[in-house]
Amino acid sequence: MLAVCGHSTLEELYSQLPDEALLKRPLNIPAGISEYEITSYFQQRGQENASGYASFLGAGVYRHYRPVLCDVVVSRGEFLTSYTPYQAEMAQGTLMTIFEFQTMICQLTGMEVANASMYDASTAVPEAAMMAARITGRPRFLVASSVHPEYREVLDTYARNSRTQVATFGYDAATGECDLKDLDAKLDDHTACVIVQSPNFFGVIEKVSAAAELAHKRGALLVMLFSEAVSLGMLQPPKSADIVAGELQSFAISPSYGGPFAGIIATKEKFMRQIPGRLAGETTDAGGRRAYCLTLSTREQHIRREKATSNICTNQALIALLATVFMSVYGKQGLRELAEQNLAKAHYLAGALDRRFTGKFFNEFVVRTNGKSPGQINGALENQRIIGGLDLARFYPELRGCMLVCATEMSRREDMDALIQAVRA
Amino acid sequence: MTYPENYGYTKEHEWVSVEGGVCVVGITFHAQKELGDIVYVDLPRPNTAVEAGKTFGSVESVKAVSDIFAPVSGEVVEVNQALADAPEMLNEKPHDAAWLVKIKLSNPEEIKSLMSAADYQSYLGG
Amino acid sequence: MIRKVRSHINQNETLLFEQSSPGKRAYQLPALDVPPVDAASVLGSDARTEIEDFPEVSEVEVIRHFTRLSTWNYGIDLGLFPLGSCTMKYNPRINEVVAREPGLAWAHPYQPESLSQGCMEVLALLEEYLCEIFGMDAVTLQPAAGAHGEFTGIMLIRSYLESQGNPRKKVLCPDSAHGTNPATAIIAGYEVENIKSNEKGMVDVEALAKAVNEDVAALMLTNPNTVGVFEEQILTIASILHEKGAQIYMDGANMNALVGISRPGDFGVDVMHSNLHKTFSTPHGGGGPGSGPVGVRKHLEPFLPGPRLKKAGGGWTWDYDRPKSIGRVRAFYGNFGVLVRALAYIMAHGGPGLRNATLDALLTANYVRARLEPYYQIAYQAPSMHECVFSDDRQAAKGVRTGDIAKRLLDYGFHPYTVSFPMIVRGALMIEPTETEPKQELDLFCDALISIAGEIEENPQLVLKAPHGTRTSRVDEVTAARKPVVRWRRNETASKAAD
Known part of the structure; x- marks a missing residue:
């Protein structure tokens, strides 16, 4: 092969590089190791973590069972090792699953259009906000303080550089819902959108329609976020929202120390041309048969460059496929039953504990630790190989002595009883 | 392809037809041919002020977006709504039914700088 | 009447929604170990009654559906994937x-x-x-x-x-x-x-x-x-x-x-x-x-x-x-x-292995360049690193553009190269074979492109109408963009499914 290229050594292949740009020593990385050694290295790292612990952590990352079929499908090389489906004739498999994904997200959220995925919910939030800014021509985002604190941090980072401003409105100290009076007072004619999350960071179900009504009165859009997708199996779809942004981690996606997850953005048909990211559409092939392709690509960076709706290119396609298989396996009845189990477990747990907020909740809620610190309780639980709740003082100093607790279909009654014991003891 | 004699043309491949103080503006046969199948047209709302030489909208094919530049300054008084549902008209009838906007002239002098049909065709030829 | 889309065994697949029927299920939840809670009573008006038109299918239907769809895809596991700039190399399991x-x-x-x-x-x-x-x-x-x-x-x-x-x-x-x-x-x-x-x-x-x-x-x-x-x-x-x-x-x-x-x-x-x-x-x-x-x-x-x-x-x-x-x-x-x-x-790979991978990536790209240069116009004479970019200048003279050549490559069983990018090259063919391709695969790929160059000389229509051998022929992206259909709705698209 070298001879065909007209060279006699491999080094000649980069002889055009200026001498100063060359690395003249070997990389300081140990020599390659075998499959067996790699496996045992990562097994050891896994052992150093909380391997095999029960956990009551939620806060945007939930423990749900992953049906076996999910891994079976995403492990197929035709999905795993394929590229973005720009060449439609050779990527109908990926395109059709994206089309199904978009449809299922619409069915769950009550929206009319959904994109093919965003990185995660935290980055879908600023993308949704910037979309609202483009639609309304307004520069200000009004976000509920009951939205996941890390999502708000990401929004702040994006806004700081894009000539937009973020303002926050509070939550009701009794119910844990966002404070609609505060929202009404802070809404102005520069507000592009109001951003609420439901269930919110405290697990409380928000009054999305009421917030939407206030926003619409001032010409602003309502962006609804969700971080616990299983809740959509049981909660009314947010039809009053203009944009829905969310996280699908609950749909078979491993917690995996925070990623990769899959975010979504869904909206009304009239805003379709402002949605960021890829869209698959249905059409026909030259023979008149049903076929799919990526569409409305002129919104995207590879064509519109500096005028694109977003700079997103790579998305979370394989993770979205994982979620699609999950939704297919559970289906209409299964997602409902799964949500019912989550509701029942969380309400069993909450029934024996002192809830901080009175608002309605799904599978997550805030507990008063009455006298003991969350740290003490969690320390006691660790000895029983149980990870307790999230100490809320970390994000909300006013909620010192409170922790956020989540129960899913994977929470066993005996572990919940141990948690109750530890809080009450 | 024939280019109507009574129209004025720009180097950005727009045509202008003056009817009283109002100009009808469209893109030329040559422009639509270069763009290929047109799938979407983004036009300003009525009452928008436009400035000669500045972009006021865009035309999209599947894999390209092209800005449309205002050939004259003035105010948009009418937009061709039919293009929203049938952008393919721009490929089929670029010089008549697929006009884009009507602009009320603010500076009639600008008309003089447009090319004639003959000049435009030799501009294309060159 | 034969209802299959095509006679091939795995080329007959409808959307999951069209296979759905009430009561079918592919899941099994464990028995609840706590008392059930009535959703309507704790959630009131926030409780939803159903997810309209969400699929209901059996386990075998799920696995079959996605397996069939997977066979309509192309991946590195199937062959060389020469997308320039995208670096489609083998993914170790x-x-x-x-x-x-x-x-x-x-x-x-x-x-x-x-x-x-x-x-x-x-x-x-x-x-x-x-x-x-x-x-x-x-x-x-x-x-x-x-x-x-x-x-x-x-x-x-x-x-x-x-x-x-x-x-x-x-x-x-x-x-x-x-x-x-x-x-x-x-x-x-x-x-x-x-x-x-x-x-x-x-x-x-x-x-x-x-x-x-x-x-x-x-x-x-x-x-x-x-x-x-x-x-x-x-x-x-x-x-x-x-x-x-x-x-x-x-x-x-x-x-x-x-x-x-x-x-x-x-x-x-x-x-x-x-x-x-x-x-x-x-x-x-x-x-x-x-x-x-x-x-x-x-x-x-x-x-x-x-x-x-x-x-x-x-x-x-x-x-x-x-x-x-x-x-x-x-x-x-x-x-x-x-x-x-x-x-x-x-x-x-380790430090030495990473360096070797780089050298092999340079070698495969330069090998493809050397083999194709007699047939396609290289965009720039400067030495190539890990990818090489040609323009379709010679083929455009016959009315065939890079996008057409790409579609014809599908008939030869390869995923196309990157088409029309970078924009500074007129009609770009951007090829990146990566280090993980064996010489035999590289040769098959080069032979395919050389053969297509010949077809363009003799019978440009053959290339202009490609692909001919894929399950799906050329997809109408224009209609998709003019009249976007980006989700399934009941009764809207069912008629086309079994044509």
């Missing part, structure tokens, strides 16, 4: 196995640090290795993909320049740049100015020198650039920018051409990202997930997104006390599962 290691896969980002040391060690080791490969002083693993890394990098530059008193106004992008570069600069609040390439396909250094002034924050440069050519004047370019107080951002999409032979940190780059799903072989998965770590030189380190890993006692801790940080660019710590795969890839 060991990486998939270790990412599913339960102690890693089930790790919650908020579990106590004392119970997360394994994850933190993985991240720390990957940061260390990437610093060494990039020649950089620090790396953040937070960005979720390349474009996200670009955004992070430009914000770092903005914050740094602000700390120097003036964030400046403009970012320069060569006209050969990836579309994400200008899109990113705008989102980060800068104006974009394009810099023309010279006749060698490289940055025109004189034009650059004229463009760089006190308003310029940075140049976003891909090196090797998008025509697969190393910017030979890179050191001059760096000094032009640095003299005026501007920064160099390197888009590391093509870092796989440099690993082990040259380091951006050594040739003047201030900040860069690398696409782990390209250079470090994490699977593309039909479009993601990726990961876009950003490396920086020392002066930019204080601005990196928080939290940062810090040694404490015998282990690791997250340091949130980062007063100069640009802030978070995403929740938690990055696409951890992707980072695990990349680390496994680096460990399998």
Whole structure:
């Protein structure tokens, strides 16, 4: 092969590089190791973590069972090792699953259009906000303080550089819902959108329609976020929202120390041309048969460059496929039953504990630790190989002595009883 | 392809037809041919002020977006709504039914700088 | 009547919604070990009654549906995938196995640090290795993909320049740049100015020198650039920018051409990202997930997104006390599962193996170039690194364009090269074979393109109407864009399904 290229050594292949740009020593990385050694290295790292612990952590990352079929499908090389489906004739498999994904997200959220995925919910939030800014021509985002604190941090980072401003409105100290009076007072004619999350960071179900009504009165859009997708199996779809942004981690996606997850953005048909990211559409092939392709690509960076709706290119396609298989396996009845189990477990747990907020909740809620610190309780639980709740003082100093607790279909009654014991003891 | 004699043309491949103080503006046969199948047209709302030489909208094919530049300054008084549902008209009838906007002239002098049909065709030829 | 779409065994598949019927199920939940709760009574009007039209199918239908669809796809596992700039190399399966290691896969980002040391060690080791490969002083693993890394990098530059008193106004992008570069600069609040390439396909250094002034924050440069050519004047370019107080951002999409032979940190780059799903072989998965770590030189380190890993006692801790940080660019710590795969890839190769992979990538690209140059017009004479770019000049004379050649390549059983990019090349064919392709596969691919060149001479219609042998013939993208149908609705599309 070298001879065909007209060279006699491999080094000649980069002889055009200026001498100063060359690395003249070997990389300081140990020599390659075998499959067996790699496996045992990562097994050891896994052992150093909380391997095999029960956990009551939620806060945007939930423990749900992953049906076996999910891994079976995403492990197929035709999905795993394929590229973005720009060449439609050779990527109908990926395109059709994206089309199904978009449809299922619409069915769950009550929206009319959904994109093919965003990185995660935290980055879908600023993308949704910037979309609202483009639609309304307004520069200000009004976000509920009951939205996941890390999502708000990401929004702040994006806004700081894009000539937009973020303002926050509070939550009701009794119910844990966002404070609609505060929202009404802070809404102005520069507000592009109001951003609420439901269930919110405290697990409380928000009054999305009421917030939407206030926003619409001032010409602003309502962006609804969700971080616990299983809740959509049981909660009314947010039809009053203009944009829905969310996280699908609950749909078979491993917690995996925070990623990769899959975010979504869904909206009304009239805003379709402002949605960021890829869209698959249905059409026909030259023979008149049903076929799919990526569409409305002129919104995207590879064509519109500096005028694109977003700079997103790579998305979370394989993770979205994982979620699609999950939704297919559970289906209409299964997602409902799964949500019912989550509701029942969380309400069993909450029934024996002192809830901080009175608002309605799904599978997550805030507990008063009455006298003991969350740290003490969690320390006691660790000895029983149980990870307790999230100490809320970390994000909300006013909620010192409170922790956020989540129960899913994977929470066993005996572990919940141990948690109750530890809080009450 | 024939280019109507009574129209004025720009180097950005727009045509202008003056009817009283109002100009009808469209893109030329040559422009639509270069763009290929047109799938979407983004036009300003009525009452928008436009400035000669500045972009006021865009035309999209599947894999390209092209800005449309205002050939004259003035105010948009009418937009061709039919293009929203049938952008393919721009490929089929670029010089008549697929006009884009009507602009009320603010500076009639600008008309003089447009090319004639003959000049435009030799501009294309060159 | 035969209701199959095509007679082939796995070419008959409808949408899952069309296979749905009430009561079918593919799941089994355990018996509830706590009392059931009535949704309507605790949620009131917030309770939903049903998810309208959500699918109801059986387990065998689920597996069959997705398996059939998978056979309509093409992947690296099936053959060479010569997409230039995308770096479609083999994805070792060991990486998939270790990412599913339960102690890693089930790790919650908020579990106590004392119970997360394994994850933190993985991240720390990957940061260390990437610093060494990039020649950089620090790396953040937070960005979720390349474009996200670009955004992070430009914000770092903005914050740094602000700390120097003036964030400046403009970012320069060569006209050969990836579309994400200008899109990113705008989102980060800068104006974009394009810099023309010279006749060698490289940055025109004189034009650059004229463009760089006190308003310029940075140049976003891909090196090797998008025509697969190393910017030979890179050191001059760096000094032009640095003299005026501007920064160099390197888009590391093509870092796989440099690993082990040259380091951006050594040739003047201030900040860069690398696409782990390209250079470090994490699977593309039909479009993601990726990961876009950003490396920086020392002066930019204080601005990196928080939290940062810090040694404490015998282990690791997250340091949130980062007063100069640009802030978070995403929740938690990055696409951890992707980072695990990349680390496994680096460990399998080791330092010497990574360098060998680079050399093989250069070899395969130059081999393809040498074999195809007699038939296709090479865009630039400058030596190729890991990819080669041709133009369709000769074929266009027969009315056949790069997009048509790409479709004909499907009939030969190959995924096409990158079509019509970079934009500075008229009718570009951009080919990147990667180091993992055996010579036999490379030859099959070259033979296919050579054969197509012959077909264009003799029978251009054959190529213009391609593909002929794929399950789906040429897809009508125009109608898809004019009348977008982006979701299934009951009764709307069923008629076309069984035509």
